[in-house]
Amino acid sequence: MDATELARLQFALLAAVHFLFVLLTLGLGPVVAIFNTRWARAKDHRALVFENATRFWGQIYLVNYALGIAAGIVLELQFGLHFPGLLDVAGEVFGAPLAVETLVAFFIESTLLGLWVFGWHLFPRALHAAIFWAVVLTGYVSAFVVMVANGFLRNPVGFVLEGPPDAPVARITDLGAMITNPAALLSSLHVVGACLMAGGFVLVGVSAWHLRRRGGGLRLPTGPDEDLWRHSMRAGIWTGVVGALFAQSFGYAQFEYFDAGGAVDANVAVGVLLEIMMRTADLVFLGALVLPFLLIAGAMFRMRGRRALYATLTALLPLPFVVAIGGWLVRELSRQPWIIQGVLRVDEVTSDQSSRAVLASLVLLVGLMVTLAVLDWWVLGRLARAGTDRLVLGAEAGDVLRDDGASADVLLRFGAVPVGGVAGAVGASGVVEMPRDEPEPEAAR
Amino acid sequence: MNAATWAVFLTVLFVGWVVLDGAVQGAGATLLQERDPDGGARRREPAERRVVLAAVGPLLLPGEVWLVAGLGVLIGVFPHAEADLLNAGYPVAITLIASWALRDAGIWLRSRRPGHVWRDVWDVVLVVASITLAGSWGALLGVAWGSGLAALALGIVAVVVTRLHGDAVVAWRLRRTGPVPVIVTTVMIAAPVVGTAIAAWPRLVDGGISAEAMASLGVVALVVLPVILALQVVAWWLVCRPLGKRDTVFF
Numbered sequence: 001m002d003a004t005e006l007a008r009l010q011f012a013l014l015a016a017v018h019f020l021f022v023l024l025t026l027g028l029g030p031v032v033a034i035f036n037t038r039w040a041r042a043k044d045h046r047a048l049v050f051e052n053a054t055r056f057w058g059q060i061y062l063v064n065y066a067l068g069i070a071a072g073i074v075l076e077l078q079f080g081l082h083f084p085g086l087l088d089v090a091g092e093v094f095g096a097p098l099a100v101e102t103l104v105a106f107f108i109e110s111t112l113l114g115l116w117v118f119g120w121h122l123f124p125r126a127l128h129a130a131i132f133w134a135v136v137l138t139g140y141v142s143a144f145v146v147m148v149a150n151g152f153l154r155n156p157v158g159f160v161l162e163g164p165p166d167a168p169v170a171r172i173t174d175l176g177a178m179i180t181n182p183a184a185l186l187s188s189l190h191v192v193g194a195c196l197m198a199g200g201f202v203l204v205g206v207s208a209w210h211l212r213r214r215g216g217g218l219r220l221p222t223g224p225d226e227d228l229w230r231h232s233m234r235a236g237i238w239t240g241v242v243g244a245l246f247a248q249s250f251g252y253a254q255f256e257y258f259d260a261g262g263a264v265d266a267n268v269a270v271g272v273l274l275e276i277m278m279r280t281a282d283l284v285f286l287g288a289l290v291l292p293f294l295l296i297a298g299a300m301f302r303m304r305g306r307r308a309l310y311a312t313l314t315a316l317l318p319l320p321f322v323v324a325i326g327g328w329l330v331r332e333l334s335r336q337p338w339i340i341q342g343v344l345r346v347d348e349v350t351s352d353q354s355s356r357a358v359l360a361s362l363v364l365l366v367g368l369m370v371t372l373a374v375l376d377w378w379v380l381g382r383l384a385r386a387g388t389d390r391l392v393l394g395a396e397a398g399d400v401l402r403d404d405g406a407s408a409d410v411l412l413r414f415g416a417v418p419v420g421g422v423a424g425a426v427g428a429s430g431v432v433e434m435p436r437d438e439p440e441p442e443a444a445r
Numbered sequence: 446m447n448a449a450t451w452a453v454f455l456t457v458l459f460v461g462w463v464v465l466d467g468a469v470q471g472a473g474a475t476l477l478q479e480r481d482p483d484g485g486a487r488r489r490e491p492a493e494r495r496v497v498l499a500a501v502g503p504l505l506l507p508g509e510v511w512l513v514a515g516l517g518v519l520i521g522v523f524p525h526a527e528a529d530l531l532n533a534g535y536p537v538a539i540t541l542i543a544s545w546a547l548r549d550a551g552i553w554l555r556s557r558r559p560g561h562v563w564r565d566v567w568d569v570v571l572v573v574a575s576i577t578l579a580g581s582w583g584a585l586l587g588v589a590w591g592s593g594l595a596a597l598a599l600g601i602v603a604v605v606v607t608r609l610h611g612d613a614v615v616a617w618r619l620r621r622t623g624p625v626p627v628i629v630t631t632v633m634i635a636a637p638v639v640g641t642a643i644a645a646w647p648r649l650v651d652g653g654i655s656a657e658a659m660a661s662l663g664v665v666a667l668v669v670l671p672v673i674l675a676l677q678v679v680a681w682w683l684v685c686r687p688l689g690k691r692d693t694v695f696f
Binding site: 062063066067069070071072073074076077079080081084087088091092095096097098099100101102103104106107108110111112113114115117118119120121122169171172351352353357361364365368369372375376379382383392393394395396397398400401404405406 | 491492494495496499502503505506507509510513514516517518519520521522524525527528530531532535536538539542543545546547549550553554556557558654655658662665666669672673676677679680683689690691692693694695
């Protein structure tokens with residue numbers, strides 16, 4: 001393969017990894033925000049259920065978000081590293097939305113998320129919930145701005161090429177047209193649908209796994225834990241229904257611009273992927289029509305054969321992720337060989353790095369990101385299975401430190417060392433000296 | 446905003462990153478070493494490592510956004526300067542993003558499983574990735590100076606200063622020292638960035654987009670700036686408090 005092909009492959013693989021994390025971030029965010037709000041408002045025994053729901057799903061959200069950022073950072077530099085010509089021609093049109101995304105949306109989103117995690121015991125409950133709503137909102141703004149940039153590549157509008165023919169520069173002439181570009185607007189709503197579907201499948205799949213182990217079968221949940229999984233199941237089904245509606249309707253609406261150039265016929269892989277994606281979406285859509293009826297009077301939690309249903313729902317968890325990658329491939333492959341449809345080809349913008357250098361970076365970055373992604377999913381799986389057992393997010397500092405064999409007063413003693421004082425003595429007496437009488441939870445495992 | 450204002454803004458973003466994330470990198474680089482006041486060094490116990498990560502934890506998310514935003518401004522406002530820099534410093538840039546991803550994964554994942562082996566391995570990864578991240582950033586600054594020697598020198602300087610900065614911030618959060626060492630290391634860690642911005646100034650300003658596009662993006666930047674700064678002040682307030690009971694131990 002030449003350097004262009006390798007650069008394309010590297011971008012595609014890294015973008016796919018990033019996209020898988022974005023799906024869950026956007027899909028799970030609103031549900032965590034709703035649980036958080038219900039916890040902030042709850043006055044009765046349900047406060048515990050919603051607190052645990054916020055902490056459990058919030059922790060899943062965070063561990064997923066962590067790799068999402070890392071993969072996003074790796075992706076951000078890909079344009080400059082491998083496709084500098086794109087920025088030479090379309091720096092103003094394509095680069096501007098990316099600058100706005102990082103500066104406006106991501107900056108605020110990530111800072112707020114930090115405040116949400118580390119201000120857990122410091123802010124009033126209502127403010128704490130409001131912070132997470134702002135995280136969700138800025139996350140969606142962020143996704144939309146990226147889709148404006150991507151939509152411009154797919155369906156370039158609102159710009160004009162200026163300068164000499166051998167070195168043209170794109171200038172924005174109509175910002176409104178760029179933002180209301182169907183390849184940005186319709187596709188964003190379609191992607192939001194795909195994200196909510198992914199969030200819904202994860203909520204449903206994990207809740208089903210716990211409900212299957214917990215038996216249940218009564219009209220009312222037997223305890224706060226089963227109550228939590230029932231709430232999560234309901235939230236997941238409704239999230240999935242909304243997602244399926246969005247993904248389906250705005251998916252078909254996209255054909256308005258999508259097949260204008262006969263893109264589907266030009267590439268066999270695109271046609272096959274598109275067919276698989278649409279048929280799977282139809283099936284999910286049918287499921288989305290049936291499942292809400294099973295929630296009437298809690299039928300799903302009591303009916304005969306529910307264990308088989310739970311097992312199926314858990315097994316289906318990866319489905320929306322696979323389909324979403326398929327959908328993304330359809331969109332990107334059908335644009336080839338153009339980087340900006342009808343304006344600029346990929347091989348015109350690639351950097352003059354040798355194919356060897358690009359291959360080396362491909363192996364390093366893709367190998368690293370895939371390894372980290374797999375580790376992250378494994379951790380997510382373990383966290384999902386552990387349920388509400390020993391949640392770290394939102395726990396008291398002392399409780400968490402006990403996991404490391406230290407007592408709560410370690411933290412206090414650390415905070416209370418006089419300036420220039422006996423730090424060594426504290427290090428020796430406070431930390432090294434662990435509570436020997438208690439078995440260490442880690443060692444015990 | 447014109448090219449000069451944008452270049453100053455970009456420098457501020459990068460300074461913000463080295464100061465805030467530099468503390469996390471420094472704490473990561475020295476995660477396993479405890480220096481006692483009598484000068485002796487020893488390996489940190491698991492609980493001590495956790496406390497160190499708790500001390501700098503609130504800085505991770507509000508810190509790394511500065512570099513993400515800086516790179517966004519580089520792409521959106523100075524795309525030609527960015528392409529030149531990454532073309533000249535290709536391997537350095539690849540090392541930077543790889544070590545960044547690894548460092549982030551290390552911090553987020555190390556405490557998510559209880560086992561000793563899991564955490565010990567991640568701690569070593571965290572040390573190596575933090576040192577590499579600081580060093581490759583310094584080297585990338587050197588690339589902007591346009592010389593391999595500068596890359597090497599600034600890389601080494603960055604590694605050393607980042608360690609001092611991380612140590613200073615952790616010691617201050619644990620109230621073992623006052624804020625003065627932090628102020629000193631902040632100046633030390635910011636100096637190479639400011640110096641590089643001055644050295645690379647002509648090439649940076651020439652590598653920008655058209656004046657009109659800069660002006661319209663500038664409006665967006667000026668509108669969000671107060672919000673960004675207000676949130677950063679709150680994040681900084683979290684870190685200024687002595688580490689205590691009401692803090693969150695997550696990393």
